[in-house]
Amino acid sequence: MSPVGINTTPLLVELSAQELRRRLTEALAIYVEAMDYPKGTEFHRAPMWTEHTHRPGWRAVAAVLPAGDDPATATETETMVGIAYGYRGAPHQWWHQQVREGMYRSGADERRIHEVLGDYFELTELHVSREAQGHRTGEALLRKLLEGRTESHVLLSTPEVEDEDNRAWRLYRRLGFTDVVRHFTFTGDNRPFAVLGRLLPLPSDGAENAHSPG
Numbered sequence: 303m304s305p306v307g308i309n310t311t312p313l314l315v316e317l318s319a320q321e322l323r324r325r326l327t328e329a330l331a332i333y334v335e336a337m338d339y340p341k342g343t344e345f346h347r348a349p350m351w352t353e354h355t356h357r358p359g360w361r362a363v364a365a366v367l368p369a370g371d372d373p374a375t376a377t378e379t380e381t382m383v384g385i386a387y388g389y390r391g392a393p394h395q396w397w398h399q400q401v402r403e404g405m406y407r408s409g410a411d412e413r414r415i416h417e418v419l420g421d422y423f424e425l426t427e428l429h430v431s432r433e434a435q436g437h438r439t440g441e442a443l444l445r446k447l448l449e450g451r452t453e454s455h456v457l458l459s460t461p462e463v464e465d466e467d468n469r470a471w472r473l474y475r476r477l478g479f480t481d482v483v484r485h486f487t488f489t490g491d492n493r494p495f496a497v498l499g500r501l502l503p504l505p506s507d508g509a510e511n512a513h514s515p516g
């Protein structure tokens with residue numbers, strides 16, 4: 303079934319670092335709209351997204367609507383409706399250090415911290431434009447992004463919302479993500495976030511054997 307508001311099903315394409323940098327404006331527009339951030343946020347995020355493309359293990363996947371009937375000939379005029387990227391986590395990274403601190407403060411011991419943060423893929427961004435949401439495009443992006451990863455865990459952070467009542471939470475829970483840290487405030491952002499994770503690989507679509515991150 304095609305998503306509401308658009309008349310064709312998105313295709314998933316892996317983007318090289320160069321391709322994402324070339325299409326950064328388009329990708330950031332999806333991010334700002336999906337997260338309901340104020341206009342202008344994209345200018346602050348652009349240098350960070352660009353820097354991330356240089357990190358070891360970086361990978362990005364986009365959901366695109368081909369412009370014509372033939373997807374094979376429409377790559378240059380397609381419209382991006384979803385973007386997901388991440389990279390291999392490492393101890394010198396800010397996010398890693400913040401999560402480590404959050405785990406420590408919430409009572410995790412060194413063994414547990416090492417188990418979770420020792421070998422993971424950070425799902426840094428996952429966004430689908432409003433008109434395309436609710437039709438498993440987010441799930442498909444996430445599955446493709448995680449396909450064949452060699453890390454033992456995947457971790458992400460997402461804003462806390464009451465009763466876990468939004469699409470992001472429903473998606474992550476459905477795919478077996480469990481709590482690593484809850485109600486955590488990253489330095490420089492007052493909003494509470496949850497850090498969620500799970501073991502890799504993801505079970506195939508339809509399988510119900512969800513794993514906890516440890």
Ligand SMILES: CC(C)(COP(=O)(O)OP(=O)(O)OC[C@H]1O[C@@H](n2cnc3c(N)ncnc32)[C@H](O)[C@@H]1OP(=O)(O)O)[C@@H](O)C(=O)NCCC(=O)NCCS
Pocket residue numbers: 336337428429430431434435436437438439440441442458459460461468469470471472473
């Ligand atoms: C989070 C996000 C990427 C998910 O993308 P999506 O394409 O909407 O996600 P999916 O369709 O794969 O899954 C979410 C919806 O599909 C439903 N769904 C998917 N598969 C289903 C199935 N087999 N059976 C029943 N429902 C299903 C989910 O319950 C949910 O629907 P609902 O919220 O209407 O109940 C997207 O909604 C988004 O960009 N949100 C705003 C930005 C954001 O929060 N990003 C994540 C920040 S960490």
